[in-house]
Amino acid sequence: xxxxxxxxxxxxxxxxxxxxxxxxxxxxxxxxxxxxxxxxxxxxxxxxxxxxxxxxxxxxxxxxxxxxxxxxxxxxxxxxxxxxxxxxxxxxxxxxxxxxxxxxxxxxxxxxxxxxxxxxxxxxxxxxxxxxxxxxxxxxxxxxxxxxxxxxxxxxxxxxxxxxxxxxxxxxxxxxxxxxxxxxxxxxxxxxxxxxxxxxxxxxxxxxxxxxxxxxxxxxxxxxxxxxxxxxxxxxxxxxxxxxxxxxxxxxxxxxxxxxxxxxxxxxxxxxxxxxxxxxxxxxxxxxxxxxxxxxxxxxxxxxxxxxxxxxxxxxxxxxxxxxxx
Amino acid sequence: xxxxxxxxxxxxxxxxxxxxxxxxxxxxxxxxxxxxxxxxxxxxxxxxxxxxxxxxxxxxxxxxxxxxxxxxxxxxxxxxxxxxxxxxxxxxxxxxxxxxxxxxxxxxxxxxxxxxxxxxxxxxxxxxxxxxxxxxxxxxxxxxxxxxxxxxxxxxxxxxxxxxxxxxxxxxxxxxxxxxxxxxxxxxxxxxxxxxxxxxxxxxxxxxxxxxxxxxxxxxxxxxxxxxxxxxxxxxxxxxxxxxxxxxxxxxxxxxxxxxxxxxxxxxxxxxxxxxxxxxxxxxxx
Numbered sequence: 001x002x003x004x005x006x007x008x009x010x011x012x013x014x015x016x017x018x019x020x021x022x023x024x025x026x027x028x029x030x031x032x033x034x035x036x037x038x039x040x041x042x043x044x045x046x047x048x049x050x051x052x053x054x055x056x057x058x059x060x061x062x063x064x065x066x067x068x069x070x071x072x073x074x075x076x077x078x079x080x081x082x083x084x085x086x087x088x089x090x091x092x093x094x095x096x097x098x099x100x101x102x103x104x105x106x107x108x109x110x111x112x113x114x115x116x117x118x119x120x121x122x123x124x125x126x127x128x129x130x131x132x133x134x135x136x137x138x139x140x141x142x143x144x145x146x147x148x149x150x151x152x153x154x155x156x157x158x159x160x161x162x163x164x165x166x167x168x169x170x171x172x173x174x175x176x177x178x179x180x181x182x183x184x185x186x187x188x189x190x191x192x193x194x195x196x197x198x199x200x201x202x203x204x205x206x207x208x209x210x211x212x213x214x215x216x217x218x219x220x221x222x223x224x225x226x227x228x229x230x231x232x233x234x235x236x237x238x239x240x241x242x243x244x245x246x247x248x249x250x251x252x253x254x255x256x257x258x259x260x261x262x263x264x265x266x267x268x269x270x271x272x273x274x275x276x277x278x279x280x281x282x283x284x285x286x287x288x289x290x291x292x293x294x295x296x297x298x299x300x301x302x303x304x305x306x307x308x309x310x311x312x313x314x315x316x317x318x319x320x321x322x323x324x325x326x
Numbered sequence: 327x328x329x330x331x332x333x334x335x336x337x338x339x340x341x342x343x344x345x346x347x348x349x350x351x352x353x354x355x356x357x358x359x360x361x362x363x364x365x366x367x368x369x370x371x372x373x374x375x376x377x378x379x380x381x382x383x384x385x386x387x388x389x390x391x392x393x394x395x396x397x398x399x400x401x402x403x404x405x406x407x408x409x410x411x412x413x414x415x416x417x418x419x420x421x422x423x424x425x426x427x428x429x430x431x432x433x434x435x436x437x438x439x440x441x442x443x444x445x446x447x448x449x450x451x452x453x454x455x456x457x458x459x460x461x462x463x464x465x466x467x468x469x470x471x472x473x474x475x476x477x478x479x480x481x482x483x484x485x486x487x488x489x490x491x492x493x494x495x496x497x498x499x500x501x502x503x504x505x506x507x508x509x510x511x512x513x514x515x516x517x518x519x520x521x522x523x524x525x526x527x528x529x530x531x532x533x534x535x536x537x538x539x540x541x542x543x544x545x546x547x548x549x550x551x552x553x554x555x556x557x558x559x560x561x562x563x564x565x566x567x568x569x570x571x572x573x574x575x576x577x578x579x580x581x582x583x584x585x586x587x588x589x590x591x592x593x594x595x596x597x598x599x600x601x602x603x604x605x606x607x608x609x610x611x612x
Contacts, residue, residue, distance in 0.1 A: 051431070052340075052429035055341075056416070157420070158415060158421065161418060161461070
């Protein structure tokens with residue numbers, strides 16, 4: 001724009017001509033001389049002629065999946081890094097990975113097992129409770145982290161180019177790694193409380209895969225909502241706590257089911273609740289005395305995983321180009 | 327830019343900005359200044375303009391159009407808050423534009439990995455993480471690792487690369503960040519005042535590295551307040567002021583106007599530019 005605004009810059013700092021006022025300058029610039037900027041069609045045509053692509057446009061779904069796959073090492077490295085960084089300032093360091101879930105379980109045992117006496121209704125109450133707490137914590141923290149995945153990492157989103165779905169997935173993966181630490185502690189607890197090692201423990205693996213898919217899917221949904229409305233992060237703890245209490249983390253849904261006062265629909269909802277399904281599956285896999293699975297539980301678990309995983313991914317991808325707006 | 331209409335057949339455009347508008351929206355400003363009542367009011371009275379709702383729009387870039395070609399190094403200048411970095415981020419596809427379009431050849435990359443690094447991790451892990459974040463493969467990171475560490479000079483005074491980054495001095499951290507960011511070759515490279523990091527010897531090394539990156543990159547954009555580094559690196563300069571493209575031309579012409587505008591160079595009498603029919607063409611480009 002060398003000749004677009006000949007008087008503007010030169011006059012500044014000299015005689016305060018009215019033309020030098022910024023407002024005036026902007027007015028001048030709103031109508032650039034026709035030789036300066038080619039018409040809109042020209043620029044678009046020029047770009048098209050040389051095969052340029054629109055910057056920041058949303059890629060097609062297959063291209064997006066490919067880009068995400070190409071970043072798989074970043075996703076895992078980011079998750080591991082976050083996990084390690086978490087306790088790096090503490091004196092006990094990584095010991096907290098195991099300590100935190102154990103302390104959590106101890107608190108719930110004190111309140112529900114000792115004070116409220118829930119344990120009399122449930123055989124193997126401690127393994128029952130600890131499994132429930134750990135599996136629930138996995139879902140809960142994945143969703144919480146997912147809600148803040150974009151909103152809390154705007155710096156990263158605005159500095160580097162990568163498929164944004166990498167963030168919620170990476171956070172869900174971090175929680176999975178955290179859960180694996182907890183599971184190691186869980187195995188020790190199980191053995192201490194005399195739960196025998198059984199072949200059914202292998203079922204824990206498909207159960208975890210399904211739960212991870214579900215968590216990652218919900219994380220992506222929450223990430224998109226949290227990116228648009230950060231307030232959701234304030235609301236989620238309450239939603240999640242309510243969800244926890246209806247998911248049978250510290251009590252047995254089975255016992256409620258035997259209660260005839262409840263309408264059928266409530267029982268059905270309690271049984272279909274994804275969190276309850278995944279908790280039940282893990283208890284069924286690990287605890288010998290727990291063998292009352294609702295009907296079609298594997299189908300329900302797979303259904304939730306597919307629905308959340310695929311649906312959440314597509315929902316997240318639909319807003320890909322908008323992430324990063326203040 | 328005007329003279330390029332005739333030469334499009336020779337010059338290959340790499341970045342085309344077509345009347346770009348970028349708007350930031352900030353919540354919780356306006357009349358109530360973010361008090362609880364103002365927020366409630368905002369929710370209760372849905373049907374109102376954004377301004378009344380306490381959402382303030384900051385129009386950071388207004389109707390900017392330009393065409394950048396292969397082999398060009400373009401400087402972006404302007405006073406603080408004039409929209410330089412914002413425009414750069416939009417070119418990189420990191421900020422959505424409000425109106426208009428930006429077309430690019432390949433994926434422009436912003437030189438910088440600060441946000442991906444974690445202060446609690448060792449320098450070593452951060453090199454890996456930063457490399458992966460920029461889209462390098464594991465093997466590439468492994469290959470470049472020693473090069474990055476040597477370039478940063480972190481280990482010159484002992485084995486510091488295995489210490490957490492929070493223990494580094496700010497200069498050391500900046501050197502490591504630059505070294506990681508500069509380890510990758512880019513098609514369209516966007517540099518945001520990255521030149522002014524570290525001590526003198528490191529600055530020399532980083533300037534040499536940027537020249538090297540420029541050779542490999544198709545097009546380079548450089549945002550800087552240092553007119554000298556703009557003169558050294560760029561042959562064309564875009565001057566943004568209040569989000570508007572105020573001037574676009576050869577480095578010397580634009581910088582002269584800019585220095586007069588900012589009052590640099592001891593009140594040199596700002597000469598009125600002759601009303602040239604056609605501006606000087608930018609320095610010859612390949």
